[in-house]
Amino acid sequence: MSEPLADSALDQLFRAARTYNGYLDRLVSEDQLRAIWDLMKYGPTSANSLPARIVWCVSDAAKQKLAALAMPANAEKILKAPVTAIIAMDHEFYEHLPELFPHTDARSWFVGNAALAQTTAFRNASLQGAYFIMAARALGLDTGPMSGFDNAGVDAAFFADTPNVKSNFIATLGYGDPASIFERSPRPDFGRFNRIA
Template sequence: MTITSTTLDDTARGLLFTEARTANSFSDQPVSDDELRGIWDLARWSPSAANGQPLRVLYVRTPEGRERLVGHMSDGNKAKTASAPAVAVLAYDSEFHEHFPTTFPERGETLREVFGGMPAEARGDAAKYSAAIQTGVFLLAVRAHGLAAGPMAGFDGPAIDADFFAGTPWRTHLVVNIGHPGVDPWFDRLPRIDHDVAVSWA
């Protein structure tokens, strides 16, 4: 297969980057299950160390599930999570190495043994690092579907784990509200670090 190099036009760049914003309120326009599946179908192509792919996603859709999740959010985030049409709890799989025979067939058994022999804390750090990379791509995938993402770190992670992931190796990483922007959804755009401050050349 031949891949032809191309670039995104200004509209696509705006959708994904320059015009994209974190939404703080959402309309009641629903987000479909097909859209949520489509988000993952894009996000799963993200890079990760040794193709370990530790990111996991729980889509919270039911009123009962929403009520449980809201109870674990910080006070400043409860209303936003309660009003979002869909919420994704992003987690990392602390036993992601068990999937190496699938994700890296040529070296799967070797990698499973190497990572399996690590202390659990070191393996968890590796999972969190790759999941963070994948999380960035997940947010771009939300935007690519014409939706707004509201990532939030204000939550009780161990409580979410106990409530939703008990008996599994999944550990909460980030909560992301997903939907169409509502009334006055944006805070004022804050400045970005200038090129001369952030970039050096060698």
């Protein structure tokens, strides 16, 4: 049976974790990127659909290409971060369901129903994006998830060979520089936005 995590782990994952705007001058290795994936892939998705597709922008060329498609403030963050991940979604994820969800013919639920496939891809790739953030934090890294970029331009620049894959959001990744963050914004108590029915 699972036990609650120690307060130190909860702090690292949630209470003390922050969204970073800048990073320390420390490299992030390919092994660390693979370790993030090897954790996040276990997060639940509908019918184990796993629609997220990630491009890890590590090279200067990739960062420059992505930064050129972002608003100026975000472009600066991309160029200075050790890594920026493009979290995208495969609208034809269902082609992999015979392998990923062999219990039933789940592929047939989506073939010919583009609206359902797109909604499912967006919801579950967004979930996987959250798992990405938590996996990075669990491994001692920090992230800076953001919008503020040209989705169509990113799709053309990074997914031209897979037109069924569309960008969702991007996130810088590294060892966060405490000097780059603002005072934490408010987090309301349970009663403000919740009700028990």
